[in-house]
Amino acid sequence: MYHDHSDRGPTVGAREILDRLPALSPDLLQQADQRFAVRVSRSWLSRVRTLDGPLGRQALPGPRELLADPGDRVDPVGEQARSPLPWVVQKHDDRVLLLLTRRCHLNCRYCFRRDHRGPEDPTPAELDAALRFCVDSGADELILSGGDPLAVSDRRLFDVIDAVRPQVPVVRIHTRAPISAPDRVSPGLVKGLRARAPVWVVVHCNHPDELSADVVASLFRLVDAGVPVLNQAVLLAGVNDDVAVLAALFTRLVRLRVFPYYLHHPDSVQGNAAFRLTPERGLELVSGLSAVVSGVALPRYVIDPPDGLGKIDVAQWVRAGRRRPVP
Numbered sequence: 001m002y003h004d005h006s007d008r009g010p011t012v013g014a015r016e017i018l019d020r021l022p023a024l025s026p027d028l029l030q031q032a033d034q035r036f037a038v039r040v041s042r043s044w045l046s047r048v049r050t051l052d053g054p055l056g057r058q059a060l061p062g063p064r065e066l067l068a069d070p071g072d073r074v075d076p077v078g079e080q081a082r083s084p085l086p087w088v089v090q091k092h093d094d095r096v097l098l099l100l101t102r103r104c105h106l107n108c109r110y111c112f113r114r115d116h117r118g119p120e121d122p123t124p125a126e127l128d129a130a131l132r133f134c135v136d137s138g139a140d141e142l143i144l145s146g147g148d149p150l151a152v153s154d155r156r157l158f159d160v161i162d163a164v165r166p167q168v169p170v171v172r173i174h175t176r177a178p179i180s181a182p183d184r185v186s187p188g189l190v191k192g193l194r195a196r197a198p199v200w201v202v203v204h205c206n207h208p209d210e211l212s213a214d215v216v217a218s219l220f221r222l223v224d225a226g227v228p229v230l231n232q233a234v235l236l237a238g239v240n241d242d243v244a245v246l247a248a249l250f251t252r253l254v255r256l257r258v259f260p261y262y263l264h265h266p267d268s269v270q271g272n273a274a275f276r277l278t279p280e281r282g283l284e285l286v287s288g289l290s291a292v293v294s295g296v297a298l299p300r301y302v303i304d305p306p307d308g309l310g311k312i313d314v315a316q317w318v319r320a321g322r323r324r325p326v327p
Contacts, residue, residue: 010042011105017060023051024060032061036114036271039107041181047212054207054239058108062274065109069273076112076267078308087122087130091310096139096168098130100160103151106180110236110275112267112304113147120147131163141170150177150184158192161199169198174232176204179211182218194225202230202261207240208248216256223257230261233299235282236275237266243288250289250297259296265303265314279303279314279322286314 014033017040018024032038040059048055075081079089089097102113102120122130134142142164149157150173161171173193177184178201193199201222205211222229231253233240240246250260263286266276286301302311307324317324 012040012042012045014038016042017045020045021048021051021056021060028061028063028066032065032109035066036109036111037107039104041105043182043212043214044106044180047209049209052238054209054245057238057275058110058206058236059106061109064274065271067273068270069268071268071273071276072270073268073306074115074270076269076306077304078306080308082308085129085133086126088133090137090139091308094139095141095143096134096137097143097145098134098160099146100144100149100157101147101151104146104148104180105151105177105184108176110234110266110269110272112269112272114269114271121152127160131160134164135167137168139168141172142168143172143174145174148175148177148180149173150175150181150189154186154189154192157189158196161196165196170200171196171198172200172202174202174204178203178218178222178229179205179215182212182214185218185221187221190221190225190227193222193227197226200228200230202232203258204233205231205249205253205258206233206236207245208252211252211256219256219258228259229257230259231299232262232264233260234264234266234275235277235285235301237277238274241277241281241285243285243292246285246289247292247297250293250299254294254297260299262311263299263301265301267304279318282314283318 014029018026029038038061044059050056051060082091083089087099102116219229235241253260265279265282268276282301290298301314303314303317304311305324309324312324
């Protein structure tokens with residue numbers, strides 16, 4: 001485990017993690033890694049202050065991760081029924097999602113795809129078939145996801161974007177890399193994305209402590225080049241379930257010219273029960289947040305239920321008795 005790969009950015013080994021965070025049990029680290037690989041970038045580890053702090057909790061296993069929970073779901077957002085062929089998910093006629101890889105620079109312990117199994121990357125034949133589907137789907141937008149689509153090389157990323165143009169005019173790259181491995185946002189990457197506009201980059205930042213100087217520089221490289229950047233955060237117990245923390249995060253992002261797009265209710269995948277909170281608690285936090293930030297700093301609070309129909313506002317979902325209203 002914990003190998004370095006040039007197209008992922010440097011990841012750290014178990015010894016380096018344990019030296020930095022001696023409170024972490026080696027047995028827990030090993031057991032958790034066997035269920036869902038513990039992968040931490042060196043950049044992220046340098047920002048971790050304590051094991052139970054907001055960055056430590058997101059990246060390193062806790063004891064509850066090994067326990068089953070009554071709320072666990074095998075397919076928490078209903079992707080299996082919406083996958084017409086390997087590596088593709090389509091929940092909406094106008095959008096199609098391509099899982100470009102299962103690799104990440106950082107394996108977040110709450111990840112809703114942490115139970116995905118199989119090869120890390122599609123075969124050439126699988127990728128060709130997926131791209132043909134995307135082109136023929138009639139979708140207006142291609143969403144590149146994973147894993148992390150920036151865990152592949154620039155050449156592969158650009159080839160994929162080029163393969164769907166002009167039939168799919170808009171591309172979204174959903175990535176944690178500018179936050180978890182900021183050096184990945186190289187001048188060559190930025191130049192290639194700008195040349196292929198419209199490309200939107202949707203990053204994933206959950207706590208103000210993630211916004212170190214090198215992260216801010218990576219975001220500036222994108223926005224200064226005219227690449228629009230949005231943020232999707234996940235509401236996580238013990239990480240950011242606090243109005244002051246959320247307000248600090250979203251106001252800082254706005255000042256960095258990153259639009260706070262979504263605040264996700266956590267998905268109930270096996271192993272992430274320690275991060276879950278009730279929708280009612282989430283609505284209480286969002287209500288408090290709306291009183292202290294401007295509208296541009298207030299993300300849409302959504303949940304992606306297991307019915308596979310896509311995101312819905314949490315308030316609407318709760319009003320409907322936690323079922324999606326019948327159209």
